[in-house]
Structures are given as C-alpha cells and as structure tokens.
Amino acid sequence: MSEEWITGKNPVLETLKSGRSVNKLLVLETMKQQAQQQLIQAAKQQNVQVQKVPKQKLDAIGSHHQGVAASVAAYDYADLDDLFAKAEAKSEAPFFILLDQLEDPHNLGSIMRTADAVGAHGIVIPKRRSVQLTQTVAKASTGAIEHIPVVRVTNMNQTIEELKQNGVWVVGTDASAEEDYRHAAYDMPIALVVGSEGQGMSRLVAKNCDWFVKLPMKGQVTSLNASVSASILMYEVLRKRDQVGE
Incomplete structure (x- = not known):
C-alpha cells in the first residue's frame, strides 16, 4: 500500500x-x-x-x-457490509450517500464532513470517472475521512440493485421532480444519490432511483454546488429522523 x-x-x-x-x-x-x-x-x-x-x-x-x-x-476502502454493520451497531435505519461520478476532491471532502456531522453511515463512489480518496480529500474533510467509511464499487447500478434487495430506498434529485425535498419521508433505510458537478446523475442511475425530490430554486441560478445540495438533503434526513420539538 x-x-x-x-x-x-x-x-x-x-x-x-x-x-x-x-x-x-x-x-x-x-x-x-x-x-x-x-x-x-x-x-x-x-x-x-x-x-x-x-x-x-x-x-x-x-x-x-x-x-x-x-x-x-494510503486510505483503505470499506465494503458495503461495513456500512450496514455500522447502521446496525447504532440500531438505526441505514443512511447512505451515493456519489455518481463526482469529480471535485473538495466537494467529496465537504460531503464527508457533513455526512459525519449528520450521522450518515457511509458513502459509495464508483471506481471509474470519480474522485478517489486522496490527501486533498482528507484535507477538505477536516478529519471526517477517519470516521466515514467509503465504499468503492465497480458498477453503481449493480450496487443500487443490491441496496434495494436489502430494503434500502434510493432517492435521487431532479429539478423537475414533483416532490419538494422537505415533504419527503426519510425514516426508512435511505440512500441519497448526488450527481456529478456538471452532468448530474447518469441516465442509468436516475432510472434506478425509487423516487426523486427537488430543491426549490427561487433565484436566477439554476443549480447548486454538489456539496451544498448534498448537505441540505442530509440535514433534512437528520431533521426528520431526530426531530426537536415542533
């Protein structure tokens, strides 16, 4: 190594x-x-x-x-079983982040930092056309890389099918989706899919999502930074799962 x-x-x-x-x-x-x-x-x-x-x-x-x-x-990658084991050890419904061809190491580091903050159980990235675990990612994560397991898979679509077989619901984001992300339920096993910075989710990954949510955009800019979008969604999962007096 x-x-x-x-x-x-x-x-x-x-x-x-x-x-x-x-x-x-x-x-x-x-x-x-x-x-x-x-x-x-x-x-x-x-x-x-x-x-x-x-x-x-x-x-x-x-x-x-x-x-x-x-x-x-060099950083070791986890197995999918490790993510399920982490959720089981905490007696929590699985909460995973799937990153579809994310390329910016600073975005990955930032997403890892938020994933640790909200208690997500792990991140899944593809081996090809994706940023990997590097020193730049480690620096951007400010230490979260030591606490959030990352699984590197050969085929993201096959991994999604495996997650579904294990009872995990796969949620994508789409500006044209009917459901506002704030209205969705997240108390079941969830895998949030975050697409690449430029192209978003690939067609096949989008096809395999169970449903989609949208982030409302009231300004002139048509999209958010990948790590910002991921952070908003992750904190919404935390808010729904760990509500503090409404």
Whole structure:
C-alpha cells in the first residue's frame, strides 16, 4: 500500500485520535510551543515517532501544511457490509450517500464532513470517472475521512440493485421532480444519490432511483454546488429522523 501525507493541524489530530496507523509525524521546529506540545502529546499516546523539521521539509510535502504533516498508509476502502454493520451497531435505519461520478476532491471532502456531522453511515463512489480518496480529500474533510467509511464499487447500478434487495430506498434529485425535498419521508433505510458537478446523475442511475425530490430554486441560478445540495438533503434526513420539538 502506498504512502500518503496528511497535512494541517486538525486533520492530523483527527487522524491520530482515530487510531489509524501513522508512520511518523513531522512538526515545524519553529511552531508555537503550545500547538507543538498538543501534537507531540497526541502522537506519544499512539506511540508515533515525532520529528521536528525546518519549513522547507514541510513545504516539499504541501503548501498548506500549517506546520505539521503525518505519514500514513494510503486510505483503505470499506465494503458495503461495513456500512450496514455500522447502521446496525447504532440500531438505526441505514443512511447512505451515493456519489455518481463526482469529480471535485473538495466537494467529496465537504460531503464527508457533513455526512459525519449528520450521522450518515457511509458513502459509495464508483471506481471509474470519480474522485478517489486522496490527501486533498482528507484535507477538505477536516478529519471526517477517519470516521466515514467509503465504499468503492465497480458498477453503481449493480450496487443500487443490491441496496434495494436489502430494503434500502434510493432517492435521487431532479429539478423537475414533483416532490419538494422537505415533504419527503426519510425514516426508512435511505440512500441519497448526488450527481456529478456538471452532468448530474447518469441516465442509468436516475432510472434506478425509487423516487426523486427537488430543491426549490427561487433565484436566477439554476443549480447548486454538489456539496451544498448534498448537505441540505442530509440535514433534512437528520431533521426528520431526530426531530426537536415542533
């Protein structure tokens, strides 16, 4: 398995707290003492070697390192069974996010961050024509990559069929849909489909959705950023499942 570098204080701290295997930690030798000690203490708790290095060493790894970088093994992908197991362990109806050919690593990282916040049980991405788990994704997720399992599948449509066979309802988004996303029920096992930034859902994936919801658009812009749309939908699922006094 190839090596990856995680950079930035919060992503590195989340990586250390998650218990993931970290090969070594590089810390800027001129970093403020308090921040340096926090990182070193977290590394010691996981028996991770710490090296104090000059800025040039960190600059060679990445430009937005914030004075720290952790060397880790490349990210492992989960299996679909892992997502169901996570939902079962929490005694919750499965709540998955299916990303159909998403290409922007910052969008994936942002979606992972929201997925963790709302308690989603995992994300599914295709192996081809899709962003994969990278350092850029990890950075954008601000540590959520350590907590949200990601499944990489060869055929998204076959995966949708498998989800349906396991009682999961697949919900897509379409501007021409009749149902407003705020009126839909989400208390059953749900997989939300988010399409690519430019083309939306592919024709076959759309064909396999059980139903569609729309996000109302009252302005002049005809669509929202993929991660924004996904966040709105995910929080609506949370709102419907965990209502606080109406």
